[in-house]
Amino acid sequence: MSAIEYFIKNIGLVLKLTLEHIEITLIAVAISTVIGVAAGIFITRHQRAAAAVIGVAGVLYTIPSLALFGMLIPFIGIGLKPTLIALVLYSQLALIRNTYVGIIQIDPSIREAGRGMGMSNWQFLGMVELPVALPVIMAGIRTAAVMNIGTATIAAYIGAGGLGWLIFRGIASVNSDQIIAGAVPVIILAVGVDYLFILLERALTPAGLRR
């Protein structure tokens, strides 16, 4: 089991790359969430823009990642910056759509009651819409996070660092131990984050919405 030997021998490097990978993903998810949730809320207030905004996010989502990196390099260069931009763009569909759907699907009678009782737009958003939509929004964040872990692996190609670096180096030098030492942590990371978010989703779901 030379892959394990490689792993043990290079534990410092693997850990450093794993942390890098987590860092890239975390920053990307944080930025995407702020932008995506804000955009999602915006289109619930301006429904005529909804189809267009979700459409654009959908188009961005379909662009192959290497092609997107390729498009960004001439303008922004290589490294962390184009990587984050790409990851944020990819995440938008899941975040905008989930935020939008989560809020729009709230029963109209709840909306009417809230307005009729004299809640301001912001009060209704903060006290009713966001808490009720939270499970759906969390599902969007989870999708984005898991996707970002995968896409960030490819971003090593444009010098973003992270576990992808090991995989690409391994491929280039035909070193399957090195490939495995990069691939296995990525898999664990993706599955682990997915599970973590499922737990988080459950914990954040208001008690009244749990059935």
Added chain:
Amino acid sequence: MPPTIIRFDGVSKVYPGGTRAVDDVSFEVFDGECITFVGPSGCGKTTTVKLLNRLVEPTAGSIYLNGQDTAGTDVIALRRNIGYVIQDVGLFPHMTVAQNIALVPRLRGWPERKRYERTEELLHLVSLDPAAFRNRYPHQLSGGQKQRVGVARGLAADPPVILMDEPFGALDPITRTQLQDEFLRLRARLKKVILFVTHDMDEAIKLGDRIAVMRSGRIAQLDTPRKILREPADPFVQNMVGRESGIKLMKLLRIADIMDPAEGMTIPADSLSEAGRRMTEAGKDILLVVDKEGRFQGALSWEQAVRGNRSGGEDLFGRACPTAEAGDRIDATLERMLKHERIWLPVVGEERKLQGVVTMTHFACFFAAGEVPSGEAS
């Protein structure tokens, strides 16, 4: 005349497509009044009510609340001053019953202690046990319980005016009747101005001090239930009232409305020995025995009086004489008379004080004329 609380002055709502939802409507609502708005769907009754809390803005005319033009008031403050209860309740699913009820007080910045006490009070008021219901979530409630919470929420900040948009429309008939009865009980306790929308004429008759019958954005007739039943303004209103207006009127009347006062028919319990003589003099077959406070004790027939005189006994009248309450519905009283095989009943009020007598003749007059026999309306 109580002061005017709400005034609609030539109010219209025309939607961009040209639909006239409300068409030049004017009316006044006085303090303590409950107006029921009734009409077929699309007649503008809900829109009319929503114009008051500005969920719908008028395209013409003015609406005044306590003399102030609502168009000039802050819409958020306006709504927090008007209770709002809707058919689908609209409870916030992530909040407990208590949190739902205390929402407007919370928005108004009431301290927590006061909110808690108010919630307890309101849960009692709508007949929900606070200990059992305070911490429940909406999905753990039945339809009737949800609407009780909805009503409590509408009353939470003690608003002087309450809008109720078909609040009992989605409930099963038994629960609906129950909540209607509780609504009447609540109304007697809380002096509120209520605008109540319903598509059910019977509900409108039962709950409203006045009824606004609406058709295509206009008020066809705004009057008391009795007036609407007896003198519908046009065939449309007549049609809304339906066929059994006499029966509906009967449900509306109380026994006090058709009875005769008991004057000249009573005898104090301490002068029973004179009963026989008095009956013979006045040509009466029956006297009603009352104590010093005027409380009904029983009925005394001429035979009993004469026999009692001979034996010297005072305790000779039938104590188990059935009675009617002054506030009873007259159909319920008729039922009671048939059950006890009586052709007359003494009518008692608070503390069983004797108020009058109702006989089959009163019913016969009522059925014949469809109204109160002359000279009685008390």
